Amino acid sequence: MAAPAAAMHAKSDSEVTSFDQSTPPRSPRRPLYYVQSPSNHDVEKMSYGSSPIGSPHHHNYYHCSPIHHSRESSTSRFSASLKNPRTVSAWKKIQPGQESDEDDDDQNSFVSRDKGRNVRLYFCFALLFVVLFTLFSVILWGASKSYKPEVIVEHIVIRRFDIQAGNDRTGVPTDMLSLNSTVRILYRNPATFFGVHVTSTPLELHYYQLKVASGEMKKFHQRRQSHRKVVTVVLGHQIPLYGGISVVGGAKDNIENVVIPLKLTFKMRSRAYILGKLVKSKFYTKVQCSVMLKGSKLGKPLKMTNSCTYK
Structure with a gap:
């Protein structure tokens, strides 16, 4: 029984040896690494x-x-x-709840650039508006200068003229003159796009350097392309002469024979509000008229058409 067993054992060893010699040796297995993913598991x-x-x-x-x-x-x-x-x-996404300092700097610089650009735009618009408004105002002002108002003294009426003996304020005896007259003036505004406010200096009558009468003209407003007639009273009451009008001394009793050269002077100012009170234009007219006072013409209008100068 022992011999067969030994033979079988020997046979199996020889077979194993022959099998090992015919079969090449296997390389050792390397460990495998797996990367699992829910989407690619299969x-x-x-x-x-x-x-x-x-x-x-x-x-x-x-x-x-x-x-x-x-x-x-x-x-x-x-x-x-x-x-x-x-x-x-x-x-x-990586760090929620935290902000980057570089991102803050970029945003701040962007906001500052945007504000600077807006400021420049506003400044340019304001400057453009000022320039256009100034140009428009200058054009209107220049156009208004061609519409200077017309002032014409039509006539003067001396209604009363007399000389009486009297005393001045200090009690010095002298001749005292009284005069009552009216002056009619034609005023015309030819402007097509503005009205004018009109004032005047006192209307004065002088005998050389002696003022014998004066009167105030009422101020008024004249609409565009319109005209009016202005009547002003010029009075002189108890004016001491001190021998200034010697020619009158010999004609106290016969006033109709008196002839006295007088001078009428005044200055009219016309103010035009072209664009409200922002754009204004002023016109001045200086008037000087020669008046020949005649005792025989008292109460009658004296035409001043060719006796006045206007500046």
């Missing part, structure tokens, strides 16, 4: 099962598979994005 199983476990090319096939490369590249990109975020949104 794909990994299929790629692993398609190659034999004992194949020497299994390890190389796994490393060269497109799935492995795509996972490795995506993983590296994600890691790089964690280390060096390139956008503000990525940084906020």
Whole structure:
């Protein structure tokens, strides 16, 4: 019984030895590494099962598979994005609740540039408006100068003229003159786009350097392209002569024979509000008329058409 057993054992050893010699030695198995993903779990199983476990090319096939490369590249990109975020949104996703100082600086610089641009635009618009308004005002002002008002003294009526003996305020005896007259003036505003406010200095009658009468003209407003006649009373009451009008001394009793040269002077001012009170224009007219007082013409109008000068 022992011999057959030994033979069987020897046979099995020889068979094993022959089998080992005919079969090439197997390389040691390398450990496998798996990267599990919820979305590609089945794909990994299929790629692993398609190659034999004992194949020497299994390890190389796994490393060269497109799935492995795509996972490795995506993983590296994600890691790089964690280390060096390139956008503000990525940084906020990585660190919620925190803001980047560089982002704040960029936003502040953008806001400051935007404000500066708006200020420049407003300044340019304001400057343009001022320039256009000034140009328009100058044009209106220049156009208004061609519409100077017309002033014409039509006539003067001396209603009363007498000389009486009297005393001045200090009690010095002298001749006293009284005169009552009215002056009619034609005023015309030829302007087509503005009215005028008219005032005047006192109307005065002089005998050389001696003032014998004066009167105030009422101020008025004259509409555009219109005219009016202004009547002003010029009075002189108890004016001491002190021998100034010597020619009258010999004609006290016969006033009709009196002839006295007088001079009427006044200055009219016309103020035009072209564009409210922002644009105004002024016109001045200086009037000087020669009046020949005749005792025989008392109460009658003396025409002044050719006796006045206007400046």
